[in-house]
Amino acid sequence: NAGVTQTPKFRVLKTGQSMTLLCAQDMNHEYMYWYRQDPGMGLRLIHYSVGEGTTAKGEVPDGYNVSRLKKQNFLLGLESAAPSQTSVYFCASSSPGNYGYTFGSGTRLTVV
């Protein structure tokens, strides 16, 4: 009963490096989300997906790309990391018509 699993949990990148964050859910949820959490700013939506093969921009999409090739996975990519992308990233999933959202435990990313 894993729920939403995020990998990795911690990562340090150098400016300009690239990486991919993986979110996997085992609840057959249609919707998946990527948020970033910064002090004093709450959680802000980066990108989201309402189904396999679909993605959409959220509030702060610049510098990120996403893919949802399989229903259970939602990948967040940083092509050229910048210090402004230092943050804690949370993935979440949900189903349409249902009020339950499941969050992952987060990925703490530091860009130096």
Next chain:
Amino acid sequence: GNSVTQMEGPVTLSEEAFLTINCTYTATGYPSLFWYVQYPGEGLQLLLKATKADDKGSNKGFEATYRKETTSFHLEKGSVQVSDSAVYFCALSDYPGGKLIFGQGTELSVKP
């Protein structure tokens, strides 16, 4: 667009004090409203929710009432404990399962 505004923190209370954390929202239609809690070093947990006007959500001694006339969803607890120390987030969604819009979070610190 939709938005959520919370009172700024940090809020520092003595054990057994009364807690109120204000939350107001801007939204078209009839959003669902949520309070999430984040304990130190952890992810987000749903604390309570309300899905229509005048609904009262409650859990673990916390309560919040969906007030459409004042577009508010204030969180209250009659007697806080040290273990309630955490960051509290107010959030809304346009429809069940839809993307969550978060407030900026309010840090609560309860002293013995």
